[in-house]
Amino acid sequence: MKHSTLWDVIVVGGGHAGVEASLISKHLNCEVLIVTMDVAALGRMSCNPAIGGLAKGQIVREIDVLGGKMATFADQTGIQFKTLNKTKGRAVWSPRAQIDKRLYERTVVREIKKQNINLLEGEVVSVSVSGEKISGVKLRSGETLRTKSLVVTSGTFLSGIIHVGDRKILAGRMGEERAEGLTESLVSLGFRSGRLKTGTPPRLNKHSIDWSKTQIEEGDKYPVPFSYFTGDFKPKNELCHLVNTNLNTHEIISDNKNKSPMFSGDIGGVGPRYCPSIEDKIHRFSQRGSHSLFLEPEWENSDQIYLNGFSTSLPEEIQIKALREIDGLEKVEFFRPGYAIEYDFFPPAQLKNTLETKDVSGLFFAGQMNGTSGYEEAAAQGLLSGINAASYAKEKEPLVLSRSSSYTGVMIDDLITKDTLEPYRMFTSRAEYRLMLRISNTADRLQEDSSKHNLLPFDKRNILLNVKSKRTKINNRLKTSIKPEHISLKIKIPQAKPATELIKRPGFSIKDLPINFYEESDALPLWLVDDILFDVESEIKYEGYIKRHLKEIEKLKKHEKTKIPKTFDYNSIKGLSKEAIEKFNLVRPETIGQANRISGIKPSDSTVLIINVLK
Amino acid sequence: MYDSHTIVAQATPFGRGSVSIIRLSGEKALLIAQSLASDSMVLRDRVVVLSSVFIDSKKKIDEALFTYFRNPNSYTGEDIVEISCHGNPVIVDSIIKRACFLGAKIAEPGEFTKRAFLNGKLDLIQAEAVGDLINSRSEEAALHQNKNLSGSVSSTVLKIQKDLLSILSSLEFEFDVSELDTHLPENVNNYLKVLKNSCLKVRSILNSYSMGLAYTQGLRIALVGKPNVGKSTLMNCLLGENRSITSSVSGTTRDTITSEITLSGVPVLLIDTAGITNTDNPIEKEGVLRASKEIERADIIISMSSPKIKKIETKHSKKTIHVYNKTDSIKAGLVKKPSYFYISALKNQGVDLLLERLKLLVTENNFSTDSTINNLRQKDALEKSLSSLTSALNILKNNKPELELVAFEIKDSMNFLSVFLGKVNSEDVLNGVFSNFCVGK
Numbered sequence A: 001m002k003h004s005t006l007w008d009v010i011v012v013g014g015g016h017a018g019v020e021a022s023l024i025s026k027h028l029n030c031e032v033l034i035v036t037m038d039v040a041a042l043g044r045m046s047c048n049p050a051i052g053g054l055a056k057g058q059i060v061r062e063i064d065v066l067g068g069k070m071a072t073f074a075d076q077t078g079i080q081f082k083t084l085n086k087t088k089g090r091a092v093w094s095p096r097a098q099i100d101k102r103l104y105e106r107t108v109v110r111e112i113k114k115q116n117i118n119l120l121e122g123e124v125v126s127v128s129v130s131g132e133k134i135s136g137v138k139l140r141s142g143e144t145l146r147t148k149s150l151v152v153t154s155g156t157f158l159s160g161i162i163h164v165g166d167r168k169i170l171a172g173r174m175g176e177e178r179a180e181g182l183t184e185s186l187v188s189l190g191f192r193s194g195r196l197k198t199g200t201p202p203r204l205n206k207h208s209i210d211w212s213k214t215q216i217e218e219g220d221k222y223p224v225p226f227s228y229f230t231g232d233f234k235p236k237n238e239l240c241h242l243v244n245t246n247l248n249t250h251e252i253i254s255d256n257k258n259k260s261p262m263f264s265g266d267i268g269g270v271g272p273r274y275c276p277s278i279e280d281k282i283h284r285f286s287q288r289g290s291h292s293l294f295l296e297p298e299w300e301n302s303d304q305i306y307l308n309g310f311s312t313s314l315p316e317e318i319q320i321k322a323l324r325e326i327d328g329l330e331k332v333e334f335f336r337p338g339y340a341i342e343y344d345f346f347p348p349a350q351l352k353n354t355l356e357t358k359d360v361s362g363l364f365f366a367g368q369m370n371g372t373s374g375y376e377e378a379a380a381q382g383l384l385s386g387i388n389a390a391s392y393a394k395e396k397e398p399l400v401l402s403r404s405s406s407y408t409g410v411m412i413d414d415l416i417t418k419d420t421l422e423p424y425r426m427f428t429s430r431a432e433y434r435l436m437l438r439i440s441n442t443a444d445r446l447q448e449d450s451s452k453h454n455l456l457p458f459d460k461r462n463i464l465l466n467v468k469s470k471r472t473k474i475n476n477r478l479k480t481s482i483k484p485e486h487i488s489l490k491i492k493i494p495q496a497k498p499a500t501e502l503i504k505r506p507g508f509s510i511k512d513l514p515i516n517f518y519e520e521s522d523a524l525p526l527w528l529v530d531d532i533l534f535d536v537e538s539e540i541k542y543e544g545y546i547k548r549h550l551k552e553i554e555k556l557k558k559h560e561k562t563k564i565p566k567t568f569d570y571n572s573i574k575g576l577s578k579e580a581i582e583k584f585n586l587v588r589p590e591t592i593g594q595a596n597r598i599s600g601i602k603p604s605d606s607t608v609l610i611i612n613v614l615k
Numbered sequence B: 001m002y003d004s005h006t007i008v009a010q011a012t013p014f015g016r017g018s019v020s021i022i023r024l025s026g027e028k029a030l031l032i033a034q035s036l037a038s039d040s041m042v043l044r045d046r047v048v049v050l051s052s053v054f055i056d057s058k059k060k061i062d063e064a065l066f067t068y069f070r071n072p073n074s075y076t077g078e079d080i081v082e083i084s085c086h087g088n089p090v091i092v093d094s095i096i097k098r099a100c101f102l103g104a105k106i107a108e109p110g111e112f113t114k115r116a117f118l119n120g121k122l123d124l125i126q127a128e129a130v131g132d133l134i135n136s137r138s139e140e141a142a143l144h145q146n147k148n149l150s151g152s153v154s155s156t157v158l159k160i161q162k163d164l165l166s167i168l169s170s171l172e173f174e175f176d177v178s179e180l181d182t183h184l185p186e187n188v189n190n191y192l193k194v195l196k197n198s199c200l201k202v203r204s205i206l207n208s209y210s211m212g213l214a215y216t217q218g219l220r221i222a223l224v225g226k227p228n229v230g231k232s233t234l235m236n237c238l239l240g241e242n243r244s245i246t247s248s249v250s251g252t253t254r255d256t257i258t259s260e261i262t263l264s265g266v267p268v269l270l271i272d273t274a275g276i277t278n279t280d281n282p283i284e285k286e287g288v289l290r291a292s293k294e295i296e297r298a299d300i301i302i303s304m305s306s307p308k309i310k311k312i313e314t315k316h317s318k319k320t321i322h323v324y325n326k327t328d329s330i331k332a333g334l335v336k337k338p339s340y341f342y343i344s345a346l347k348n349q350g351v352d353l354l355l356e357r358l359k360l361l362v363t364e365n366n367f368s369t370d371s372t373i374n375n376l377r378q379k380d381a382l383e384k385s386l387s388s389l390t391s392a393l394n395i396l397k398n399n400k401p402e403l404e405l406v407a408f409e410i411k412d413s414m415n416f417l418s419v420f421l422g423k424v425n426s427e428d429v430l431n432g433v434f435s436n437f438c439v440g441k
């Protein structure tokens, strides 16, 4: 590797964000280099051994259509698959898989090697700019590298501090060095940084658990993969188990909560509300007598069990003592205690909707450093930043996803317009057009963007085209009428009716129609055909609702893309409230649409802004 | 955005009264007030000062009270000076003209309120209520509006929103946090309860809508019947009976007369129509046409008959009061129908009973709620909100309710309530989720 090389894209970090960023920009014909502190930790899952889940499963499939790899990796390394929320409606269905973490890392490394992506082990300590453009990075070794664009995905590593009770360890992750200097370098360029924290539960020794006292959790009988390109799917189906905390556990934790740095005030960073530590849960929901804890294998036949639901930073001996009160865990032993980590993040309002920074062109931020939490959130950002870094290097149009197209679009828009005070995790309720963002119509939603930006290789693009034509065919057939004598099951109809009319009835499924309406021989795997049928059915059943969504989208379009000049002076505008002026100055929204979504902006402020921008 | 020029207008209703208030608002309000008054006048924030008013450098036109409200602690959020002068239109006019000469502009209708709104002094609902307040005439109506101003509608709606938010949070918890795939019947029952309750409340505010309308525009009461039945006589009688005549305007046509009276504080328009006949005379025909139109527009109809003159037959579903006139001309043997009023308009007999009935009718629309709303935008938002709530209820009653659709309808309904209040909110839902629930896994 010649160090005078001018790279198209340098990616700092080899976590889930960095992996997607580098793979996609390579696919887009860029000269790519990953610089990461530990080459052996590529694609490492720092926390739970699972991918997908509520709202996150949808993101994984979006990544798939947009040329990312997480879906495929998960399908190849999953040991139990389950679709959540099946009884709650069609749009909130979310797939989740338990993952063999070791296999996952190996699979990632194999792919990086296969794609001939250049790897360099090292620590980036500063970035260099020329004018307002990124020009390169400097490593701790003193080496400098030149690049057209830079994607930083530093995860939890920047000035990371691990807390276990009152023990403090300077690290980026347990057992890995932290990164120093990069924060200061970015701050000296004018970026704002902040402090966040997150925690992880203890890892238990499988043989110290009395499994006969646990409840069993099985995977789905008919599992569905994440990726459209997985083909026929017969994954492993390992069991998971569940135990429940009791009042004794709670008492031990409450009595010792001042030994948790969260409560003692040792940790300044803000932690997530939705993944609270066990001490937090017991403190805040004191009326609950019990919490469920999930025992998840970290890999196939793993001796190491991840205790989902028991994230904590209490001293190790307290963790053990509290857990031993639980049925099944009376003799539990740890491989590793739970811990909390504090790290630097960069409030993402400093980014454009392409994930490029507003002030330094060619510089992109992605993943946990943007204040998010979760593998899927990190991977989706990594993917988008990789696409846009490549577009930047190659002087092509960037890819911006709208809120009505995808969870990824919702996430990025939220990040750049909302004040991030705590780690951001995806929820279906963040999507105002939720009924349109179904796992089962992901291809439909993103195919156009994907092919316009050349994100998929030829064979995969073809599979999506097959999916599309299958949909169209079925939809056309459903428009034809069906005669009373052809319909034997379930309902009687007095005269011929279009099949769509029947599907709209509650409880009537597309498969209640004569078989020729939906079945034919084709090349698609069975699960995918079912997925398509289900979605066609959903679209018909939800037609009225989808129309209402569309109407809303149309209504908002008017000012959504109206650009606000970069130098717009909010201070001089009469009628804007003081808070609004402050927030607009902080976020510097690119469009009226973004301005309207900044939290705390009143309608009167947005009216005043519109009039002033338009005048 | 608005022009920052200083505006001026009369703040009290037009016409003669003992005192008129002229209001100046804007950057130059203080300067203009100074120039209007004698040089020695010193204005201090919220201090009332007596001074002469000059309409040119020498000509004194009045003595007036000046009050200064320093920005931002004023109604509009700008500098305001209020001048209370004698309620003589000539004086008022001259002062306003002089203020304009000194650099003010005549305010557009509602401009003070608009500025107040843009400066964050009022929320939308308050702004609208103020607009209506300015227009409403009677004391009782003003009372009613004040209730609105102090936000009693807002607080009822906020309460509904809070209830809806709590069940929405519970639903979102199901979608986003709970990984258990079970329907909890006690949850569904609670959803049903809250939804039903919210429907009732929204409906009750909606019902009060017709009342709110009454206060600002006036109910229309039409006197109809065949020629010579005594409509005009009764009209005069009613006007004479009631001392609070506010104006007497002849209708746009030669044959429809409209007068405004106040019944129990509600402004009412009394409409005298042309007698309805089968006629070939084109002028009379036109009159008959107008009369039929009035029947259509009216809220209440007084249908008249008299000895030898039968009532007219019309096809409408309006509230109708049947009045049999000219009872004085009958000697004996009248068979009375129970729902009819028997009067002599000429001799003013029985008219008081009729009046009582009318008063009852115009206030009857006042349903249990103390909330009143005053404009179509708000009514529309409420109706849409109600319709979403009803849909949510219907979905929930299904065997396997699609909870995400229930959530959709509730959100929709809450959005319309927000439109009603002129506000929007977004992070509320998530905050609700996390303040109310343990996050389980």
Ligand SMILES: Cc1cc2nc3c(=O)[nH]c(=O)nc-3n(C[C@H](O)[C@H](O)[C@H](O)COP(=O)(O)OP(=O)(O)OC[C@H]3O[C@@H](n4cnc5c(N)ncnc54)[C@H](O)[C@@H]3O)c2cc1C
Binding pocket: A012, A013, A014, A015, A016, A017, A018, A035, A036, A037, A038, A041, A044, A045, A046, A047, A048, A122, A123, A124, A125, A153, A154, A155, A156, A157, A158, A172, A173, A179, A180, A182, A198, A199, A200, A275, A311, A339, A340, A341, A366, A367, A368, A369, A372, A373, A374, A375, A378, A379
């Ligand atoms: C203790 C802990 C607990 C967590 N708990 C949860 C949880 O409960 N729920 C949840 O959803 N998610 C949790 N996560 C988060 C999840 O692991 C991350 O969101 C996700 O892995 C972030 O991916 P990333 O690519 O942004 O960063 P990471 O996976 O952190 O990767 C960062 C990469 O950048 C490299 N790097 C950093 N700085 C430099 C530098 N200066 N020079 C060179 N290389 C650098 C590192 O070597 C590493 O390869 C937790 C993470 C940790 C560490």
Ligand SMILES: Nc1nc2c(ncn2[C@@H]2O[C@H](COP(=O)(O)OP(=O)(O)OP(=O)(O)O)[C@@H](O)[C@H]2O)c(=O)[nH]1
Binding pocket: B225, B226, B227, B228, B229, B230, B231, B232, B233, B234, B273, B274, B275, B276, B325, B326, B327, B328, B329, B343, B344, B345, B346, B347
């Ligand atoms: N005896 C008697 N005469 C009445 C009474 N009311 C009205 N009249 C007389 O009836 C005649 C018609 O009265 P109006 O009030 O002009 O009748 P109208 O219905 O308005 O007639 P049009 O305007 O032509 O439709 C007049 O001569 C009135 O004096 C009443 O109560 N008793």
Ligand SMILES: [Mg+2]
Binding pocket: B231, B232, B233, B273, B275
């Ligand atoms: Mg008459």
